Amino acid sequence: MVELRDPLAEPAARQTRLQTVDGIALALEEFGNVPGADIVYAHGFGQTRQAWLSCARATARAGWTSTTYDARGHGQSSWLESGDYSVDQLVDDLRQVCASRSQAPVVVGASMGGLVGIALAGQALDACRALILVDITPRWEAAGVERILAFMRAHPEGFSSLDEAAEVIAGYLPHRAQRKSPERLGSLLIPDADGRLRWHWDPRMLESIAHDGVSHQADLMQAATRIRVPTMLISGSESDVVSESTIAEFLHLVPHARHAVVEQATHMVAGDENTRFAGLVQRFLDELPSD
Template sequence: MVDINPSETSIHRVSAADGLELAVEVRHPAGDPTLLFAHGFGQTRGAWRGAATALAAQGYRCVSFDSRGHGESGRLAGGDYHMEQFVGDLRLLAHAELRKPILVGASMGGLLGLVIAGEIDPEAFRALVLVDITPRWETAGVERILAFMQAHPDGFASYAEAAEEIASYLPHRAGRKSEDQLRPLLREGADGRLRWHWDPALLGGLVSESERYQPRLMAAAAKVRVPVLLLSGGRSDVVSRDNVNEFMQLVPHAEHVELPRATHMVAGDANDAFTREIARFVQKLATPGRSDAAVA
């Protein structure tokens, strides 16, 4: 391991199995245990900045990354994205750690964790924190997210225009994002217009095939044996109470905590409560006499 000041944040470029480069951010490199943060579809590692900073200050090693096609990570030539590529990337980063990490996965990131922990590699993670995601979700909520992502293919003339679009999408949030906050989320094209950070090709095959994975995700969830915390948003339009109840039947050893004021964007809406729940869960894992495995 590189000897870095524990207070430092470092950015690394990690090559995936197909050579595509992933942007990986490490906070408190000497901390323990490791929390590996996997963001949702259309997000970046910046979605975890508040939580990762707070948890690193509590002594945890916090690793976040931009998924392929997002943020500062590479894009696929031809744009042929499929779930297996994302699964492979997350598994690679999990095994790059000296100790098994605890996965904190939001939406897409949580689903990838379920596939890995329940189907492909049960030893990859010490535990799972699923952030407002279950193997079955509410279609209307996902369609609202996709409508936002598809709404401005020609981009924006200014950061102020982009800020107004986000404010309309998240009306419960106070204020507008500043240019500094928006800069990591937008790219300036040759035409001078600002477009969202994600590869537009992500909205093709990867989206069209998502719902057909639900039976596979449910089967994987039923086989997860590590400790699980499901954090849901009380105002989420993606995960309903019925979805939660179904998940708890599939994974009866899981713990569920609802953050009543949060929407699907749990970390952004209720970061302090979100961070407290993760710290409580991690500390519970470390309680003497408690096994890492929830089920024999």
């Protein structure tokens, strides 16, 4: 267990950039400063590090150094000139972010970030101290993923305003009572040369990563069997990406893993029910063995 900090104190935030071995500059943001108590958050496809803002601040207030980063081709991180993205690149990026910390960190990965976390934890057994997966398993429900991809393929022409984008997102997430604020939308959209707002990720990634991810399923299943660090899967009760069968399969592959369900949450667990999600994360962290 780590030392609890003042829950009312806002943790200091530091923005840095990490150069990868293949020349990509990853945008990182760190909250808190506790040597030897590191967490790295890996976001889902089409998101940015801002998706983790509330949880990263909460764990920093609890005495951890919380690091979020934009995956390559997302947010403020570099885009590949070639447009030739792969899952292996994303795994290598996470490996380098983890290696840049003061010690092997806890990795929290949602969706794409979770798959990358599974691959890393199964390939490099000392790369992370523990693993928290958010609504993702090595085998996923194709219909749920296709629904997400359909949304991401829509509106290639972008949006005329933040209000228009907010309307589209509200239609995609009808269960959320509150719309995204202009500040939060600003991290997901960038103005193009024609003045329209487009998603803040490289559109060339979509089909290549989607196809590459499917081809990696067998490798991810094997990687899961090699995970030795403390592991927790947090799923949403209303998710269409994981199911009882894929969760049971994962728990068979990783028999020491724990599983918790967040009621009324969809695949976007942290965004749907952040308080309950953050509470589960903190409980898991509190129960980790001391080094």
